[in-house]
Amino acid sequence: xxxGNRVILNTAILYAKMVxxxxxxxxxxxxxxxxxxxxxxxxxxxxxxxxxxLAFLNTSLAASTQRFLSFSLxxxxxxxxxKIFYYSLILHIGIGVCVILLxxxxxxxxxxHVLTIAPDKISNTxxxxxxxxxxxxxxxxxxxxxxxxISRENMLLLSLIEIxxxxxxxxxxxxxxxxxxxxxxxxxxxxxxxxxxxLLLKMIxxxxxxxxxRIVFQSLNDRTLLRELTSFxxxxxxxxxGSMGRGQGIPMILNVFFGVVVNAAYGIANQVNGLMxxxxxxxxxxxxxxxxxxxxAQDRIRVxxxxxxxxxxxxxxxxxxxxxxxIEMPYVLHLWLGNPPEYTVGFCRLVLLSxxxxxxxxxxxxxIDATGNIKWMYIWMGSLHFLNLPVGYFLLKAGMSAYSxxxxxxxxxxxxxxVRIYLANRIVGISVxxxxxxxxxxxxxxTGATVLAGIVAIFYMHxxxxxxxVTSMLCTCTFLITGWFCGIENEEKSRFKNIMHNITAQFKxxxx
Numbered sequence: 001x002x003x004g005n006r007v008i009l010n011t012a013i014l015y016a017k018m019v020x021x022x023x024x025x026x027x028x029x030x031x032x033x034x035x036x037x038x039x040x041x042x043x044x045x046x047x048x049x050x051x052x053x054l055a056f057l058n059t060s061l062a063a064s065t066q067r068f069l070s071f072s073l074x075x076x077x078x079x080x081x082x083k084i085f086y087y088s089l090i091l092h093i094g095i096g097v098c099v100i101l102l103x104x105x106x107x108x109x110x111x112x113h114v115l116t117i118a119p120d121k122i123s124n125t126x127x128x129x130x131x132x133x134x135x136x137x138x139x140x141x142x143x144x145x146x147x148x149x150i151s152r153e154n155m156l157l158l159s160l161i162e163i164x165x166x167x168x169x170x171x172x173x174x175x176x177x178x179x180x181x182x183x184x185x186x187x188x189x190x191x192x193x194x195x196x197x198x199l200l201l202k203m204i205x206x207x208x209x210x211x212x213x214r215i216v217f218q219s220l221n222d223r224t225l226l227r228e229l230t231s232f233x234x235x236x237x238x239x240x241x242g243s244m245g246r247g248q249g250i251p252m253i254l255n256v257f258f259g260v261v262v263n264a265a266y267g268i269a270n271q272v273n274g275l276m277x278x279x280x281x282x283x284x285x286x287x288x289x290x291x292x293x294x295x296x297a298q299d300r301i302r303v304x305x306x307x308x309x310x311x312x313x314x315x316x317x318x319x320x321x322x323x324x325x326x327i328e329m330p331y332v333l334h335l336w337l338g339n340p341p342e343y344t345v346g347f348c349r350l351v352l353l354s355x356x357x358x359x360x361x362x363x364x365x366x367x368i369d370a371t372g373n374i375k376w377m378y379i380w381m382g383s384l385h386f387l388n389l390p391v392g393y394f395l396l397k398a399g400m401s402a403y404s405x406x407x408x409x410x411x412x413x414x415x416x417x418x419v420r421i422y423l424a425n426r427i428v429g430i431s432v433x434x435x436x437x438x439x440x441x442x443x444x445x446x447t448g449a450t451v452l453a454g455i456v457a458i459f460y461m462h463x464x465x466x467x468x469x470v471t472s473m474l475c476t477c478t479f480l481i482t483g484w485f486c487g488i489e490n491e492e493k494s495r496f497k498n499i500m501h502n503i504t505a506q507f508k509x510x511x512x
Contacts, residue, residue: 014285017159021355024166029271030337031173032187033264038341040184042260043125045251045267064088064233065144067369070289074296082212088144089215096140103133110252123418124184131188138195145202148210151289155208161201168194216369232372239378242385247414249389250405257396262343268333269347272325287313288366288380295370304430308339309492310363311439316483318359319447322352324475327454328468328492335465343402350406357413360443364435373427381418384412442487453478 033041065088072081107129111122149158172190179186206213220226247270254262287310294302325332326349333340333348368377392405424430453474463466484493 035176042264065147070292074293096137213425235378239382242382247258265341265344309362361420
């Protein structure tokens, strides 16, 4: 299969998986919120935030492993591929142990002495921390196997495993409604069990299909490879620390000033944001291996081309659903959760806005990753992410609204966007003028037209299900029409037409 068609096919597979995951995730969230209540749900999200903040190395080494695996596939170096997987797996096991130790020390101290939690809830909170630290360990060990599936571009298997994981969580949420004991601890135990099952599935499938995952124990004597893996992961880790500090430090600051009810609102906002990101990251997950393989094959022209395509399509896939959701957020949350916690509407809108800004230049970050020259990008990203916490704290200390913290995040994403553009020009050679012409201009036209269509709907209609349907249809139709004529290029239109022609031809053959 041609690389371009493979990207489109993998994106379609991931897109279908995301639809299933979103539908199941929305149902699960409502059931868990109903079973736990606002206070316990807020406590769970708070502890999960502490655990995630200490598990930042998971993301760092995942990007490092995938980059080196894809680069070796581009160079067609099978022997090096096996060594990279083995070294990465051993490193991940070591990192998993270190993260558990951090969680069991820093996390316990934070719960007892920093966070605002009712005294009668401390014992439950500590039990949740212990269980979630186990789930983090298993998720870290699973990272090299996920990296193999992505590098091999086997999105179908990865999607099936992740759908199974989502369905298991839904079944756990259903069981939670009838469980007579401590539901908060039981839900945490369910999450651990799901992570163990998911890891075993990945290990078995990868071992059966890909020879580089069949472990042969050996000494870690290749210091050059170790240095390359740890150096790449080290700079990525710096940015990840800042990102986790921003993402999980913000609810801690909000907890200090407003209590656990605001944490429940922020947890729901992150749930909505995560579901929307699923759509956008589908295209990046499909195209990232191709960008890195192209760099491994020394095809810099293709790297530039694919990175610009990734920027546009990641934004479009996220905006298609985010724009009508932002416009109709109050009614959607009422329909979904009944009576959502205070601040939920504003938090959801601001978090989605910051994600849209991030998506505009995410493809440029992948192109820089492919070169391996990532030092300055992640120094900038990590430093800017870190600044959110002190700035947010001082704003809240000065009596500003809880929303002010997330407005700081939106401003920081704007700065990060222009930093990536500058560094992509210096490191990869991507023209700023070409980026503006091929990414910024199409995005501005399509987004502007779609927002205008949504505003017309809400201006002339009363709040309700009918307006939600009309707004969604108007936004979607406007988005697709302006996207076809102004958002995608002629070569991409031709490729889509050829794929549709092939699909139609296959259906005709089946009918015969």
